[in-house]
Amino acid sequence: MRSKTAGPTRIDTTLSKGLQILEVLAASPSSIGITQLAMQLELNKSNVHRLIQTLSAMNYVTQEPDRTYRASLKLWKLGNMVLEHGSLIHLASRAMHKLAGEAGEDVLLTVLDGLQALYIDKIDSEQPVRAYTKRGGTAPLYCVATGKVLLAFNYDALRDVVAEKILAHSPRTITNLKNLDQEMERIRSNDIALNLGEYRADVGGIAAPIRDSIGRVVAAIGVSGPLSRLTRQRMKELKPAVIEAAETISKTLAKEQQV
Structure with a gap:
């Protein structure tokens, strides 16, 4: 007989990685580059770059002139x-x-x-x-x-x-x-x-x-x-x-x- 006990919750890994990036950027006092983000989160640089582009297109992330990134005020707006x-x-x-x-x-x-x-x-x-x-x-x-x-x-x-x-x-x-x-x-x-x-x-x-x-x-x-x-x-x-x-x-x- 198959157990009725619920299994572990399935997590969308792409969404999870994107949220991790947002959390790091929101907590950082300064903007962060792709390489640093990839090292900190132990993610592939190409994946971080792709996720950053999506977050940027949706105005959750802002790119600085030196090509580093910071969380935008959209997070603050949503929280409020x-x-x-x-x-x-x-x-x-x-x-x-x-x-x-x-x-x-x-x-x-x-x-x-x-x-x-x-x-x-x-x-x-x-x-x-x-x-x-x-x-x-x-x-x-x-x-x-x-x-x-x-x-x-x-x-x-x-x-x-x-x-x-x-x-x-x-x-x-x-x-x-x-x-x-x-x-x-x-x-x-x-x-x-x-x-x-x-x-x-x-x-x-x-x-x-x-x-x-x-x-x-x-x-x-x-x-x-x-x-x-x-x-x-x-x-x-x-x-x-x-x-x-x-x-x-x-x-x-x-x-x-x-x-």
Whole structure:
């Protein structure tokens, strides 16, 4: 009989070597050359050179004029994102659960990830039929409620790039740039965004901005559900609760940042 005991975890050796290089470069007070890296890690020079080129192409490594290498600030940026998102999830938890109880639908906590809305936390509805959005998943900024919030308050920087990439995900997706401009202006004026089946035809949402201690919109909180339940009238009824949740998280975040 074959044992059910799990075997050792299989490690991707190429990925492992690349991470080892990053760890060495990040820990070093000065830049390091290919030969030194190969000797320190007991790796073949050609392999180190190939991995360095890949890391450099992905902006994790920077080459100095003397052809040595150092870790870029991308690692620092990623580390800060992990800390910030983890902190935000913790700080938003109480308000998210309160909103979930009031709405009876999925509640989403979302941040900007390039041209995508990234769902960093989620509370699932107890309804047998609900919108399917996974934690860690993404959606285009311009056609989901939380994404629209993030786009509206970063519109000057993102408008032209988004305009080049707009696709119709449903018959209701806003693809006309003039109409999108007007939609973004409405969101900035009202601090509320709606999705009326613009990403998935049968799913809607309502969302509001979360601000940090200096007023920057850093995230969005929203309610998502089937349009059969989350009608325009239901969204109107939920608007005060969504705004209250966003304001509560904003105040908690600002207080945390001022400590």
